[in-house]
Amino acid sequence: MFSKGLRNKVVLAIGACLISASVAAAADFPTRDIRLIVPWPAGGGADSISRKISNIAEKQLPKSIYVENIAGAVTATGLIQMTRSRPDGHTVGVLTYDSVITLPRGNMVNGYSLDNMTPIARITSEADAIVVSKHSGINSFEELIEAAKAKPNTVRIGVAPKGSGPYLSVRQLEQQLGVKFNVITYAGSSSAEAEALLSGELDAAISSLGDFSGIIESGDVKGVVELTSVQNLTYTDVPTISSKGYNLATGSFIVLSAPKDTPKEAIATLEAAFKTAYDSEEFQEWLKKVGVTPDWLGSGEVQGWMDGLQASTFKLMDDLKL
Structure with a gap:
């Protein structure tokens, strides 16, 4: 049997060894390939951006970065897996609007919490935009509003489910413009809305221009307004809503995050590579x-930005009784 004094010394020695091992592991980071969890299906906007930047970032590291798509529960399924991974920097997750706003607002999934994450950086932001199908016969923002005023509840506009950014956008538009749309919600990525626009099931839809880039280029749909005050440098023919005299700015983003308690050294290495x-x-x-708009915020700023976004968006939801 150890004496009390000797036992305390042994405990302290073991603790010191564990701390030393942790510091050494962080200094050697990464020691294996890094898993980047994208909580959306392959082929969407978040997936494409994540794959592109990780392919370039891994050139700065001695190990590779591989993307794993784990969709479900409005991003919660993949991100819960990320937060339950070993907090050593070898697992990273992608957060979007739903991860920061929709899930926390509704307390939708047990075990999901932003408190279990350490943000690394914000990579991009994308304003929401309204696109119209060529089947609709609508060619401008003004024509869209005229059609909605002439026949309330008949102009079919597709958005993500209740609580999402596009859903908030359409409800704010109705208030500001004094119109009523036939709002149809689509779960999952914007690919379902794209198919509905192509088939004539929808007259219009709200998501980012990047999400609809393929069918915009083909001429099957047309962007008529972007919900921002900053002109898109790629789609210069799509006006901002502020240029039409309205104040409305909504959209999504890409934020990279690691599990809580990931060593600062590993976070710094990841941040530098990205x-x-x-x-x-x-x-x-x-x-x-x-x-897509480049919009970097580093690890020292991104948490404060997320907190501010939550506060302002939740207030808006309260005002709209959503």
Whole structure:
């Protein structure tokens, strides 16, 4: 049997060894390939951006970064897996609007909490936009509003489910413009809305221009307004809603995050690799092609930005009784 004094010394020695091992592991980071969990299906906007920047970022690291799509529960399924992974920097997750706003607002999924995450950086932001189908016969924002005023509840507009950014956008538009749309919600990614626009099931839809880039280029749909005050440098023919005299700015973003208690050294290494990739000409030029706005915030700023976004959006939801 150890004496009390000796036992305390043994405990302290073991603790010191564990701390030393943790510091050494963080200093050697990464020691294996890094898993980047994208909580949306493959092929969507978040998936494409995540794959592109990680392909460039891994060039700064001795190990590879591989993307794993784990969709479900409005991003919660994949992100819960991320937060339950070993907090050593080898698992990273992608947060979007639903991860920061929709899930926390509704307390929708047991075990999901932003408190279990350590944000690394914000990579991009994308304003929501209204696009119209060529089947609709609508060619401008003004024509869309005229049609909605002439026949209330008949102009079919597709958005993500209640509580999402696009859903908030359409309800604010109805209030500001004095119109009523036939709002149809679609779960999952914007690909379902794209199919509905192509088939004539929808007259219009709200998501980012980047999400609809393929069918915009084909001429099957047309962007008529972007819900921002900043002109899109890729889609220069799509006016901002502020240029029409209205104040409305909504959209999504890409934030990278690691499990809570991930060592600061690992966070710093990841942040540096992704910042180098973000600044690269390859990534910046690619963003221009797909119409996505580069919008970097580092680890020291992104948590405060997320907290502020939650506060302002939740107030808006309270005002709209959503």
